[in-house]
Amino acid sequence: MRLSKHLLLILIIGFLFTGCSSTEPSKSPDASLVSFLPLEGGAYSGDGDYYHLVTAIEAIDASETDERVGVILKGEVSRQTQDRDDRFEISLMVEGDTLIQNTLGKQLNDSPLLEVVLLKAPVEEGRKWLFVTEDLEGKRQKITATILEVDDEGKRVKVHYEGKDGYYEERTLVHGLGVADFVRTVLYKGDYALTGYHLDRGDWVDTTGKLGSEGASDSEDQVKRIEIPTKAYALIWGFNQAWVKKWQGIDDSILTFVAPESPALEKINAITEPSDDVLSFVEFIPFEMTEEEGLVIISVLERYEDQVGLITENRMKYTLSLDYKIWDFERLN
Numbered sequence: 001m002r003l004s005k006h007l008l009l010i011l012i013i014g015f016l017f018t019g020c021s022s023t024e025p026s027k028s029p030d031a032s033l034v035s036f037l038p039l040e041g042g043a044y045s046g047d048g049d050y051y052h053l054v055t056a057i058e059a060i061d062a063s064e065t066d067e068r069v070g071v072i073l074k075g076e077v078s079r080q081t082q083d084r085d086d087r088f089e090i091s092l093m094v095e096g097d098t099l100i101q102n103t104l105g106k107q108l109n110d111s112p113l114l115e116v117v118l119l120k121a122p123v124e125e126g127r128k129w130l131f132v133t134e135d136l137e138g139k140r141q142k143i144t145a146t147i148l149e150v151d152d153e154g155k156r157v158k159v160h161y162e163g164k165d166g167y168y169e170e171r172t173l174v175h176g177l178g179v180a181d182f183v184r185t186v187l188y189k190g191d192y193a194l195t196g197y198h199l200d201r202g203d204w205v206d207t208t209g210k211l212g213s214e215g216a217s218d219s220e221d222q223v224k225r226i227e228i229p230t231k232a233y234a235l236i237w238g239f240n241q242a243w244v245k246k247w248q249g250i251d252d253s254i255l256t257f258v259a260p261e262s263p264a265l266e267k268i269n270a271i272t273e274p275s276d277d278v279l280s281f282v283e284f285i286p287f288e289m290t291e292e293e294g295l296v297i298i299s300v301l302e303r304y305e306d307q308v309g310l311i312t313e314n315r316m317k318y319t320l321s322l323d324y325k326i327w328d329f330e331r332l333n
Contacts, residue, residue, distance in 0.1 A: 029069045029094040030121040032154065036099060037071050037092055038178035046109050046197035047230045052077040052088065060093060068095045073178075077107040092178065097121040101179075109197055111169055111184060112136045116161070117145060119173060123157055125150045149280070152309065166192055183234045193324070194234040200227070223287035223301050231324045232298060233286070239318075239326055240281045240302065249274025259325035267329070278307040284316075295327060296320040 041054035053075045060070040070093035077086040088105025099119040103110050117131040127147040135141050141163055148170075149158040155175040162168050172181040183196035235257060242254035246268065258264045281304055288299040297319050304312045315332040 028067065028096070030097045032121055032123050033094045033097070033099045033119055034069055035155075035175045036119065036157075036173045036178060037069075037094070037176075038073065039176045041073070041075065042177075043200045044197040045200050045227045045230075047195055050078065050109060050197070050230075051200075052108060052197070054090075060091070068093055070094060077105070077109075092118075109195060110182065113141060113143070113169075116143075116169075118171065118179070119147075119157065119159060120145075123147065123150060123154060181237075183230070183237070194231050196230050196234060198230070198233060200225075223285060225285050226287055226289060228286045228289055228298055232296065232320055235320065235324050235326065236284060236286075236298065236300065236318055239329075240284065244279055244281055246271060247275050247277070247279065257326050259321045259323075259327045262321075262326070263328040264319075264326045279304045279312075280306075282311070294322055296322075299332065 038054070038057060041057060043051055043053050045051045054073045055076065056074040058072045058074065060068075060072060070091065073090040073092070075088055077088060086105075086107045088103065088108040090104075090108075090110070091100075091102040093100045093102075097120055098117055101111075101116045101118050102114065112135045113133045114135065115133045117129060120127065120129045125147055129145050130142065131145070132140060132142050144162045146160045146162070147157060148160050150156070157173045158170065159173065160168060160170050167185050169182070169184040171179050171183075174180045177199060180199040181196070182198070183194055185192045186195050239254065239257040242257060245251050246254045254268060255265075258268055281302075284300045284302045286298055286300045290297045297317060299315065299317045302314045302316055304314070306312065317330050317332055318326060319328040321327045
């Protein structure tokens with residue numbers, strides 16, 4: 001199913017020590033970037049019944065040089081007819097201060113860009129870089145990448161990639177997991193919509209901080225993660241990111257996620273004074289989804305972190321319009 005996690009870990013650690021001791025660090029693989037290479041496969045869910053599985057990870061042969069280290073992810077895409085090739089490969093290579101992704105596979109719901117500079121060192125909030133690549137049609141594309149967020153330990157990073165004509169991508173990269181969340185715009189009926197995928201990190205979420213099924217009990221403080229449409233996932237994620245900016249008086253970008261003439265808009269407009277509280281959005285876990293009178297209702301568990309590292313959890317209910325805008329929201333706890 002996959003390259004031995006322990007073997008791959010030994011390989012990566014070896015490169016880390018080589019990189020740290022090199023007399024020419026600019027040519028050696030940056031240790032902080034190597035840490036973002038995935039150590040094992042997994043399942044990734046997307047729109048509707050789309051999902052893909054990483055079934056094997058192979059180390060890229062770098063025996064001829066110590067200037068790069070990488071892995072190749074191999075897997076299959078679900079929801080395909082039998083006469084279509086659903087196999088894919090994703091190459092992740094660290095060369096010096098740069099982490100580069102190349103993809104191969106027509107059915108994989110990933111970037112239309114043939115090569116993406118995922119991350120550059122030093123990994124710090126606000127870091128920007130430019131790169132030129134080609135898309136699937138062979139057209140030259142100029143992309144501006146910006147690191148939006150880095151957690152306190154530097155193990156979780158969110159990056160925004162901006163192209164032309166409103167096109168963008170966003171990824172969350174996590175130590176040992178690689179890309180855990182991916183969202184991109186796609187042209188649909190003359191307008192941009194969102195698509196992508198996210199790593200399925202287990203059915204159960206312990207609200208004391210543990211993720212995954214291990215150690216789960218029958219406590220009422222636990223919720224069972226469900227899969228929701230990627231458009232809904234991206235909408236709620238973006239709304240929470242923008243909520244922080246609105247709450248702190250930075251900007252009104254949250255209005256792009258809200259339906260006009262809606263209860264949600266009234267609640268947003270009621271916020272007239274910025275808060276002194278400094279909060280960072282961490283994640284959300286959807287645990288219930290229903291439909292009512294043409295609206296989609298999703299209940300989630302949200303986690304926010306304050307400036308001293310204290311995690312606050314809220315259970316929220318979001319009502320979404322059919323064109324994927326926030327119609328209403330309310331706190332459940």
